[in-house]
Structures are given as structure tokens and as C-alpha cells.
Amino acid sequence: MKKYKYLFGPVPSRRLGRSLGVDLIPYKTCSQDCVFCQLGRTPEKTIIRNEYVPIQEVCDEINEWLKKDGNTDHVTLAGSGEPTLHSNFGEVLKYVKKKSSIQTVLLTNGSLFYQPEVREAASQAHIVKVSVSAWDQNSFGWINRPHQFIDFNQMIEGQKAFCNEFKGVLWVEVFLVAGMNSMPSDVSKISALVEQLKPNRIHLNTAVRPPAEDFVKALSRDQLATLCNLFNSPVEIIAAYKNMNDSETSANEEAIFSMLTRRPCTAEDIAGTFGMHFNEVSKYIGNLLRKELIHTERTGNDIYYIIRRKEA
Ligand code: SF4
Numbered sequence: 127m128k129k130y131k132y133l134f135g136p137v138p139s140r141r142l143g144r145s146l147g148v149d150l151i152p153y154k155t156c157s158q159d160c161v162f163c164q165l166g167r168t169p170e171k172t173i174i175r176n177e178y179v180p181i182q183e184v185c186d187e188i189n190e191w192l193k194k195d196g197n198t199d200h201v202t203l204a205g206s207g208e209p210t211l212h213s214n215f216g217e218v219l220k221y222v223k224k225k226s227s228i229q230t231v232l233l234t235n236g237s238l239f240y241q242p243e244v245r246e247a248a249s250q251a252h253i254v255k256v257s258v259s260a261w262d263q264n265s266f267g268w269i270n271r272p273h274q275f276i277d278f279n280q281m282i283e284g285q286k287a288f289c290n291e292f293k294g295v296l297w298v299e300v301f302l303v304a305g306m307n308s309m310p311s312d313v314s315k316i317s318a319l320v321e322q323l324k325p326n327r328i329h330l331n332t333a334v335r336p337p338a339e340d341f342v343k344a345l346s347r348d349q350l351a352t353l354c355n356l357f358n359s360p361v362e363i364i365a366a367y368k369n370m371n372d373s374e375t376s377a378n379e380e381a382i383f384s385m386l387t388r389r390p391c392t393a394e395d396i397a398g399t400f401g402m403h404f405n406e407v408s409k410y411i412g413n414l415l416r417k418e419l420i421h422t423e424r425t426g427n428d429i430y431y432i433i434r435r436k437e438a
Contacts, residue, residue: 132184133191134205134403136198141364142231146191146198149205150212151178153408157208157237159271160259162301163338165206165409171273172211173238181214185221192225202231203251206405210238216247229253237276240284248288255297255329256285259307261315269307282319289323298325299364302332302350304343310356317356328357329364378402379410383433386420390430 136144155178159168188201201222203209209232219230229252236256238244248254260266263278272278289296298320302308307316320328330353333344345353347363354361382396397407411431414420423430 129397130187130191132179132187134405139200142202143199144197145200145202145231146228147205147403148184148188148201148203148218149403149405150184150203150209150215150218151205151207153206153405155207155211156235157211157273157276158235159338160235160301161269161271161306161337161339162303162333162342164335165338165405166412167338168271171271173273173275175211175213175238175244177213178211181212181217184218188218188222189225196226196228198228200229200231200253202233204231204233205403206408208235208237210234210244210248214247216250219247219250223250231255235270236285236288237272237281238284239288240277240280245284245288245291249292249294251294253295253297254288254292255299256288256323257299257301258282258285258316258320258323259299259301259303261307261312261319265307265312269301269303282322286322289325295327296323296325297327297329298323299329299331302330302345302353303337304332304345304349306342308345308349308353310353313353313356317358321358325359328359328361330354330361331363332365334365378406379413382407382410383414383419386414386431386433390423390432392428392430396431 132149134147134149136146139145154165154168155172156168157171157173159171203215203218209215222228222230231253232248232251233255234248260269260278266272266278300316300320330350332350333342350363350365385391385396393404393407393411397404419434420431421434423432
């Protein structure tokens, strides 16, 4: 099967059926550094919009995938960072619409919606899912840790403007962290803001997968279910609790580590062996590097990951 640089999946999704992912942003390029981020910490926050990856190459890959496969219910701009930071993300949405009847989805933190050009590009999607997990600048600061130039009120005003203009389906994700934004009084304030966006549906999530920060704790399903009552729009709990006990991440990290005990590998080798997206591999490799269990060695143009052997 051909490996694509910017496409991953299609992955099965309960809400979207089969969804082909398009990743327009280098790993962890984001305007925020959310404490609950499943991709780890953001090394350097940015609000600079740029052609981070060549849009023509992305469209060429989509075109090729549509011709060779094309079996998906949705094409989703998502992946390893904030997609609206790509200066031409709207062109990808338009391209998919021009070439197919597949529904397009944009997953965004909504932090750049104060910019009219970002709203205009986002309006090309059939479904937009925006995140709101805070209620003022302070809570935004400790939960989402935004770039210093993002002002919470300006961001929310931008999101409201978008929602008034947008003709598609709007979902809002509210991510709740125990003890940070989970008190009923906190959730009521978030709910009041979210209702102003008039969402078609609200998705409640919590930290069931390993977060960027160890102090982040998940709410139980019962706690989320109780908090659902504080919203007026239709609410759905989307936290995948089944993964809490079998810890998918540690299983994958362990499998990669075990592979590296047998031979040094590049990230491409690992992605190919496990059928993982490159960015997912990067996350596990990052964990192993931070734990000083592996180190890197360059050979020609390739970077190999090698087990650190204890000295006898
Ligand atoms: S959760 Fe999303 S918005 Fe927050 S840091 Fe991670 S990629 Fe950025």
C-alpha cells in the first residue's frame, strides 16, 4: 500500500464513520499548549500562519488517493497541530469539495477565529468542531496555556462571528479536567459561553488518554454524565473510557521499544511495521527519548533510534 506524507487513515470513527485525516502542520505546531494535549507539550507556541507544507503536494496526494481508493465518509483536517495555522487550509477544503462529494471536517482550537480570513477559510468545511474549555482569560491561561498574543474575549468574539456566518454543522468540544474546570460553577460558565455559539452538538471529553501534564486527571463517566445537565444544546460524552485500563499508549510505546531492542530503526521503519501515522510514532519516540531509554544516531540522511544499553 502506498505511503502518503500528509494523509493518514481512513480511521474508523463513531461519529464520522470512515475518516481520512489530512495533516497540514508539523508536529506540535500550535497556538496553545493545553495541559491535556494528547500529543505532549508544545515546544514553541505560534500564531504565525504559514504554508507549513506545500499545498500542491497535499492536493496531489488527495487526488491520487481519491483515484486509487476514495472510500471514506469524511476528510478531516486534523493531526499533529492546529490546522488553521496553515495559510491555505481553506484551499484543501475547497479542493476536496471540487473533486468529490465527500464531507469535510475541520478540527480546530478556534484561537485564530478573530481573523476574518481564518473564518472565511473555515466556512468551506461541512463540519467544524471548535474547542472551548475555559470561561475567561485566567482559566484559558491555566488550561489551554495560549500564545501570549491570544486574548480570550477577542477569540470568543471571533468564534461567535464565525458561528453566525457559518452554514454548516457546528460541534463544540468541551474538555474537562478534574479540579481545573470541572466544578459545576466552572462548567456553568463554560456552558453559558458555548450556548452563545449555538452548536448543533456539544462533545464532552476528559483526559482518558495520556495528557501533556502528569497532574491532569480525568473525570469519571458518572461525573461527566451529571455535568451534561448544565448544557442546553444536545450533549454527548465522547471520552473513550475503554482505553483507560488497557493503556493503548504504553502498549504501543512498549512495542516500539521492544522492536528497537532487536535493531536500530528509523521512524519510517516503525511507522511501516506498526501501520501507524508518522506523528503517532514521533510521540512515542519522544517519550522514549525523554525517558533516556533510546538515543539517536545519524547515518547518511537517516536518523536511527537506538536502545541505550546499560554499561556492564
Ligand atoms: S489539544 Fe489541540 S490546541 Fe491544545 S495544544 Fe494540543 S494540538 Fe494544540
